[in-house]
Amino acid sequence: MTIPRATLRLQLHHDFTFDDALAQLDYFAALGVSHLYLSPVTTAQPGSMHGYDTVDYGTVSAELGGEGALRRLAAAVHARGMGLIVDMVPNHMGVGGSHNAWWLDILEWGRHSAFARHFDVDWHSPDPALRGKVLMPFLGAQYGEELAAGRIELKFDAANARFFAQYGPHVCPICPTEYAALLQAANRADLAALAAPFQGLSTQPDDQMRAAAARDALRDFVAREGTDAIDFILESYGTDDPVSRDRLHRLLERQHFRLAWWRTATDEVNWRRFFDVSALAGVRVERHDVFEAVHKLIFRLYAEGVIDGLRIDHVDGLADPREYCERLRQRLASLRAGAPYIVVEKILARGEALRDDWPVQGTTGYDFMNDVGALLHDPAGVVPLAEAWAAISGDDAPFAQVSLDARREILTASLAAELDHAARALHRIAREQPGTRDFTFASVHRTVAQLATHFPVYRIYPSNGLRSAIDNRYFDVALAAARKTLPRANQGALDQVDAWLGAHAPDPATKGNGGNDGKAARAGKHGGQNPPATPLSHALIAQRTALALFSQLTAPLAAKATEDTALYRYGRLLSRNDVGTDPDDFSLDVEAFHAANAQRQRRTPYALLATATHDHKRGEDVRARLAVLSEIASEWSATLRAWSTLNQPQRRPGDNLNEAAQWSPGPAFEAMLYQTLAGCWPPDLDPADEAGVHALAERVAQWQLKALREAKQRTSWIAPDENYESECQAFLFDILSPRRRDGFLHELTTFVARISPAGALNTLLQTVLRLTSPGVPDLYQGTELWDFSLVDPDNRRPVDYALRAAALDDATPAAKLANWRDAQVKQAVIHRLLALRERAPGLLREGEYWPLKVHGALAAHVIAFARRHGDHWAVVVGTRHAAALLDGDVPCVAAQRWDDTAIALPKGCPASALHDWLADVDHTASKDAAQGDQANWLYPRDVLAAMPVAVLANIARK
Structure with a gap:
């Protein structure tokens, strides 16, 4: 496995391509990173500035330079002994527009499309107007208004012999079962002959092949005779005249899509979205064929040595993240020697850990950013800041309450359709057995809403339809809250929903769950028996489906309510938002x-x-x-x-x-x-x-x-x-x-x-801790100098790499501290510590971690720890909460201020020749009889005299 020493995240788009990254490679290498970490490289919607709206998993984005440019970048990267990590988006694709061939195919052929099962579409919607259709909620106003205004048009693509409805950039193919009637409407013998092969077509796969052959003939005719006859047909479906407009409406009503006002998506969308974004459709990557199709390009690039690892975006959106990670690792391992490097984007709540049974290296680092x-x-500020915020805002509610209120709103205003999908999956289970069929949809819906609203983490990860003890640690919090908020009449439904959501395995001998009582099921939930392996019973499939839909509800609900709502309402101190x-x-x-x-x-x-x-x-x-x-x-x-x-x-x-x-x-x-x-x-x-x-x-x-x-x-x-x-x-x-x-x-x-010197000191401490804590430090593009960016798109602005390259030299960070406002001291700290990581790769990446005791007058203002890997040692010392300790403009506490503050070195750590990589001076620890033991001690008055941070190692720089 190629373990990065340090990664550098680059946001690629049409204004910063593979070749643009290649042009800066000398600087990246000189800075000291080992791997470039690229935003998605697959083909996205035209003009995408982020790449998360993939429309073609099988090709490298032409806007980024195409596969040839990616290979040029990879070759240059590898020639320098570096590597490439690529961001992968398996959860969703960009839809709407006219560029996603998979999506266009299901609009054309409906449930019989070859790609109908690639997306999470509910083809059996309870709404008769959506049964067998895909909701297309892209209209800017109500359907009737847009139709009357002539903004929905029937058009013809001569190159592909395809009729389609168009609304702005959105294309919806007309099903070829309509082509015979369309062509016959021209009342011409030549078109009637072309219509004959389309006559009697169904949407079945064999007829789709017939339609393709018939379209070839139509394309040849248009190429030979022109489009005058087709234009006549299109005019007969124009919107200027009420009769032709009604004809177009009736044609659209017969299609496998329903054009709708964008506001309908909240309540009626019948396919899984990314959060509440109707331009991004969920992909069923849990299916083997879909998994292979989604990863085909990535697997080829990995097998051929072009890329060296993957970052998986929004892993919580997948039906079964654990199973996905297992399958991904197995496939990658089969393609190339060595274990693949995989990290996942995962938000962890306080006290929540990444599951041990996920075969990945870890997360993308939000947990460290939080810590x-x-x-x-400073904890002393929490009460006065809270009081000030309450006085200003008129609300003294803690963030938990603000978030809870936001959850209730989002569930109703943005994710109502997703809530309905989860509730209907559970209600279908109820209807399948006499003992549970009288649990109404409304009661199940209320129950699911309360459980989701109070869910304390993004989601749980049941295995084979069963919750584990870890899952129950979080599920039980929501269960207890739901029990308090739901009316007494709903308690039975709550118990039953608890059972269906993985409290126990259903009886495999029955179609449903045998009407088992939820309360009885809870008694054995922590040590339940695993269900039969194969074949999966209908009941187990239904339970796993319901669990997946519930988890695919709680994750976006947590994200939308917390990240995209509550954090913008609660303002006690925005640095914690x-x-x-x-x-x-x-x-x-x-x-x-x-x-x-x-x-x-x-x-x-x-x-x-x-x-x-x-x-x-x-x-x-x-x-x-x-x-x-x-x-x-x-x-x-x-x-x-x-x-x-x-x-x-x-x-x-x-x-x-x-x-x-x-x-x-x-x-x-x-x-x-x-x-x-x-x-x-x-x-x-x-x-x-x-x-x-x-x-x-x-x-x-x-x-x-x-x-x-x-x-x-x-x-x-x-x-x-x-x-x-x-x-x-x-x-x-x-x-x-x-x-x-x-x-x-x-x-x-x-x-x-007044506060900037203390802020700069915090920056240097934060930077050192990122580069010396266990793990792989990730640098976001351009942040080696000041990062005073705000939320996207501001944090994705162009980076002045020429400025950064000109500033990079071998001077010590200590020598640059006096001019800290130009941020070169921050860059120098990164440069020096990446050099240390290169000299001793195992030391700061996976070396032992030793917290160090600090004594003395200012002990509370010091954080110190040691890292050990074999005979190599590093001692990290940093200043914290120093606003009241700074004298003047320089972000460093004067040496005399530290008084008797001292740091005890662990047994075995060298006491002498400890070289400070940030100041290029050596330090020697000493015994101190006043401390009453035989430990060796370091003194901040010495090691923090030149910088507010120090990294001492028994490794010489050169």
Whole structure:
């Protein structure tokens, strides 16, 4: 297995292609990463800026340069002894538009399409208008309105001899069973002859082959005779005349799709989506044929040595992530010698661990990002910050309550159809047995809704239709909450749904579950018997289906409610509001951080360690600076009040001036805006630089619009209030206008200058911890210098690699500390520690992890640990919570401040010739009789004199 030393994530798109990455390869290699980690390389929707809307799994994106360019990049990467990891999207494809051949085929042939089972389509919808059809919720207004306006048209593709309905960029093929009638409508003998082979066609596979041959003849005719006759047909289905418009409507009604207003998707979509995004359809990768089709290109590239590992996107969207990971590893292992490197994108709740039985190296690093971020926060700030937020927002609810309220809203407003699908799967089980058939759909629906609403993690991972003890640890939380909230009359349904959702195996001898009582089933759930292996009983298949649908409901519900709603409503301190975090877990003490790192070393030593990603809501340096506010909570609260008073004249009044919530942007969003400005203001931006301030305002305005809509309170993506949004934007531009240079802008930049040194210190600590903790450090593109980005697309802006390459040299980070505002000290730290990882690959990646004891006056402001691999040792020392300790402008505590603070080295660790790779000085530990033992001690007054962080190793640099 090729284990990366460090990865560099690159976001590829038409403006940054494989060849663009190749042009920067010398810099990437010089920086010290071992692997490039590429966003998806398969063909996506045209113009895609992220690649997660794959339309063709079988080809490398031409917009990125095609397979030839990918191979050129891979060859150059491998020539430097580096590798390529590729992001893979097995859960969903981009649909709509006109580029997904699989999707177009099911629109054309319906349930008999060769690809009908590639997507999670419910072909047996309870809605008669959708039975055997695919809902196409892409219309901008109601169907009748769009039809009357002439925006839905019948067209003909001469190159492929295909009739299709078109709405904007969306193409819906007409089923060839209609072609005979269409061609005969021209009332021409030549077209009637062409219509004959289409006569009597069905949608069965053999008739699809007949249709293909008939289309060949039609194509030849059009190529020879032109399209005049076809144009006549199209005119007879035009929308200008009521008669022809009705003819088009009746034709569309007979198709295997139903064109619909986009708003219908929430309630009626009959196929699984990615979250609530109707442009992304879930793929049934659990089917063997689909799995092979989805991975065919990736397997070939891996077998041929072009790529060296995979990152699996949104693994929780799959029906059975464990089974998927097992199958993926087996297939990759069969293609090439050595164990494949696989990491999965997985959000872990506090206390939740990646399952041991998943054969992967670990996660993509959100868990580490959460831990290291929490470590930077001072627990003393939690109460005053909470009080300030409650006073501002008028709401003292904890984040858990905000998230719960959001879950209820999302389940109704965005995922109603997905809830219905899960409930119907369970209700079908109920109907199959006399003992349970009187459980109504409504009662099952209420039960599933309450369980999903209170689910404490993204999902569970049952095996063969049974929940494990680990699954029940989380399921029981939801079960207890549902029991409290559901009416007494629903308790029986709750017990039964609990049984069907994996509390026990169904009786394989019966079609259903034999009417087993749910309460009795619970008694043996933790040690239930595994069901028969093969063949699977109908009851077990039904139970596994229901479990998959339930899990594919709880995962997007958690993501949409927490990441995309609640985190935009709750503003106590935004540095704790990011993907994979729980703001109620405000801070993490040193002992807990050590425990998490020790667990990584034991269980997932090759997982990625991230502090910035393409999905983060605030850049790593924004969060690091905002964490300082936890150390000066009272000062920050006073600052918020002062700024709000100062900017009161710029507020936009609403309809009711007596209600504070009516003015724009409103107190809560105003407070979150101030946090954002304080967090992202560049260290080198002069408030007198009008162009620079305006450019920043444009970026913040983009964040603000997304934040307002994601919060779904006064505006939303579904029902935007453009007047409110424009007023919020006007407020932002007013407070940052040049005429506020001596007012708010002065106050803002003065405050930013006050906290920036402590924020820079946090950045250096966070960077060192990412590069020295157990695992594989992941660098997000461009973040080797300052990362003051905001939520996407801001965090995917072009990177100035020329600037970064020019800044890279061999000078010590300590020598660059005085000029920390240019961020070169951060880059130098990364460069030095990647060099150390190259010199001793096992030391910082999987070496033993030793928490170190710290004593003395400022012990609470130090984190220290040792890493050991064979005879190699490294001692990592960092400064934390230092806002009150800094004197002047440099982000480093003066040596004399450390007084008697001391760090005990573990037994066996060398006491001398410990070289600091960040300052190029050697240190020697010493005995200290005052400490009352024989340990060797290091003193922060020595090791942290030149830098706020130190990495000492018994390995010389050269």
